[in-house]
Amino acid sequence: MRLVEFAHSSGLAAIQTLQRKEQKNFGQFMTPPDVARFMAQRCLPTECPEIIRILDPAAGAGILSAAVIECLLNQARLPRQIHVMLYELDGRLIPALRKLVKRMRQRAHNRGVTLKVSINNCDFLLSPIATARKPIVDIIIANPPYFKLSATDPRALAHAYAVYGQPNIYGLFMAVCASLLAPSGRWCFITPRSWTNGLYFSSVRRYLFCWLHIDAIHVFESRRDHFTDDQILQEAMITWATAQAQTNAEIVISSSEGSSDLDQARLLRLPFNRVIGQDEERMVSLPVDMPTIDLTRWHATLFTYGLKVSTGPVVAFRAKRHIHEIASADSVPLLWMQHIKHMLIKWPINKKSEHIDSNAETAWMLVPNTNLVVIRRFSPKEDDRRITAAPYLAGTLPGTMLGLENHTNYIYRPGGELSDEETKGLAAFLNSRVVDRYLRTVAGNTQVNATDLRKLPLPSLELLVAIGRAICPGTSLLAVDTIVDSTLRPQQPRHTVAAN
Ligand SMILES: C[S@@+](CC[C@H](N)C(=O)[O-])C[C@H]1O[C@@H](n2cnc3c(N)ncnc32)[C@H](O)[C@@H]1O
Structure with missing residues (x-):
């Protein structure tokens, strides 16, 4: 033997x-x-x-x-x-x-x-x-x-x-x-x-x-x-x-x-x-x-769909005098990183100064209360996903404008508006296991910045919309994975890993 x-x-x-x-x-x-x-x-x-x-x-x-x-x-x-x-x-x-x-x-x-x-x-x-x-x-x-x-x-x-x-x-x-x-x-x-x-x-x-x-x-x-x-x-x-x-x-x-x-x-x-x-x-x-769904086959990015990613303009220490614990007739919601969960915006949470004045002085740092995908710029290390993104649908929070604090990024369509399905579909896609695995292969760093988001390959807009249609309020990450996977997988040619 x-x-x-x-x-x-x-x-x-x-x-x-x-x-x-x-x-x-x-x-x-x-x-x-x-x-x-x-x-x-x-x-x-x-x-x-x-x-x-x-x-x-x-x-x-x-x-x-x-x-x-x-x-x-x-x-x-x-x-x-x-x-x-x-x-x-x-x-x-x-x-x-x-x-x-x-x-x-x-x-x-x-x-x-x-x-x-x-x-x-x-x-x-x-x-x-x-x-x-x-x-x-x-x-x-x-x-x-x-x-x-x-x-x-x-x-x-x-x-x-x-x-x-x-x-x-x-x-x-x-x-x-x-x-x-x-x-x-x-x-x-x-x-x-x-x-x-x-x-x-x-x-x-x-x-x-x-x-x-x-x-x-x-x-x-x-x-x-x-x-x-x-x-x-x-x-x-x-x-x-x-x-x-x-x-x-x-x-x-x-x-x-x-x-x-x-x-x-x-x-x-x-x-x-x-x-x-x-x-x-x-x-x-x-x-x-990872690559049962291979993102590298897609060539579209946010830019392809007329979308832009920007960093929340409110720098809290500079805007201190405009930020308040309590709402007033002139204030609008201020979203911090802590308000953003996977697929959910939770506001108020009564922890932070969650209100910002909406007036001529602050107008430049506020964004219209319209459809957005809001993303944490820093994820907790123990979080098993690199991206925490939530769909924000117009009018969910009060006011005509919103404050987005500087530790957030947000995706929007300049000169137009994201539809509800696009907003939910894009947020679900960003939170999905598919994207998480992709990012782990291309980015050594655990934090995903605006440049990483700009470079991220996206499926067709129709597929993002199809994902968005299947998303209900409060969809869990598990359900997000199932929806994203089942929507994208039939579109993929059978997977082969590059052999050397
Ligand atoms: C996972 S088994 C692997 C055994 C063998 N090398 C193999 O590959 O099949 C680990 C072995 O380490 C032994 N072991 C556990 N703690 C140890 C320690 N602190 N020092 C030395 N051996 C230990 C266990 O009794 C066990 O036989």
Whole structure:
């Protein structure tokens, strides 16, 4: 039996004796053989050194090290020695690791390679190598445990540099390992996708990108297929990186439904700054599950439909004396960012100074009370959509004019008027998952500004109107997604992702 299959079957045998809860407590979800090989193939160094040092920090039954050893021994140019460091917290898996090591040693010996292995039955995160964080290995391959830790857990305290809010153990594994690589060492992790954009992972991302150059990412689109043995429900991804500063090189992003179609993975190559945000949050955009509706096929923009986007003209500190807590006969509503929700304008909310004088002095900073799409200029970081837009229909609020504070943008038709359907359709489209996914692929920054809106490809006006017709007051985001998707999808030619 090949090393990978051997590790897989002994791993399965070991965890079959465990209760589901025990398995969860240790984060014991094993990598299937084809995924292990897929990971290993791409994490070998371009030039094989004489002595190569491998770390498997959450070894389980050792399938990932087995896959790396298999790949190394299949190469034409072999190393003289392979050193493997295995860490596994659960003592029940140690006998399986010992058996595997025996086989590995034999295989290496048959190829004239000396294999040295240390099996460490301890918590990797508290081990001397993890706490020292010295660059001592050439390849790190890991499927770390996934679960939340309390901020006072000794592991979180030992790796506080990678903690923001409530840590997840897998983020700590990723971060520590990044600092253990010798220059040009290779790093490969299979993980959930949450680290790519969650606020709680911002310290992990910042730390990782200090040490690593991201080379490639693979995304499993199906929620369960890749871990069929364990029926893991988390969406997963594999990341390959090298210990060097990030260059301008493109990042290869592949995707497959699961493990059974890995050989038909779809490929995209994107400039690194489209994948890795350049602001402080360092969010990672994964475009692969996006283009069932491909916006890049559309060439219309706001300009095509005679629409304009402007920034709310009321700068509160300058207009201070005209802004009031209480309405008067001469005042009109003043909309702030806080009044704008997805598909809804909520005014008043009795929190802000929500009224502005409408007179000769303020006339230049007011807009006519007409159909508009109003957009927040800044979205809360935890919001899962980059755009928060609401349709505003003429006369919904009192007065002939409206105040729009400077943290808002608004879309209108100069010299004409947006129809009700256009207003609702455009707002729904902007809030939709389709647009959100598109923006994540083209904009590293989380905030969408007026220039981004001007450049956004739009479907035909008829389709926007059709979306608008289906939108009722108070439509939820879920309903918006369904309406936008079902209206736009039949118009799309069958999707193909550009292969390189
Ligand atoms: C997701 S499993 C992956 C196992 C194996 N590498 C694979 O790919 O199939 C994670 C493994 O890490 C072990 N583990 C959990 N916490 C650990 C820790 N703090 N240090 C070392 N190993 C740990 C678990 O017992 C489990 O075997």
